[in-house]
Amino acid sequence: MVDSSQAIGFPLNVLCLLPQLIQHFENPNQFCKGIAERIAQVCLEEKNPKLSNLAHVMTLYKTHSYTRDCATWVNVVCRYLHEAYADITLNM
DSSP, X not given: OOOTTSSSHHHHHHHHHHHHHHHTSSSOOHHHHHHHXXXXXXXXXXXXXXXXXXXXXXXXXXXXXXXXXXXXXXXXXXXXXXXXXXXXXXXX
C-alpha cells in the first residue's frame, strides 16, 4: 500500500496489524510484542498528544498488563486512532 501524502500510512499500518495483535491478545508472542513496542515508539515520536494514549495501551499490550478484555482493547485502539486522525477519517 502506498500513501503518497504520507498522512495515513501509520494508522493504516496499525489497522493492518490489528488482526495479528488480536489473535495473540491472550498470549502475545515476540512478534506481537515487537509490533506493539514499535507502534508505541512511533506514537511518541509523532509528538501528537492524542497518540500518547495509543502508545500507553500498546505498552500495556506488550507487557500483557492490559486489565480488560480484547474487545475493549480493540475499541480503545480504534478510538484513539480515530481521534488522532479525525481530520482525515470519515465522521461516523
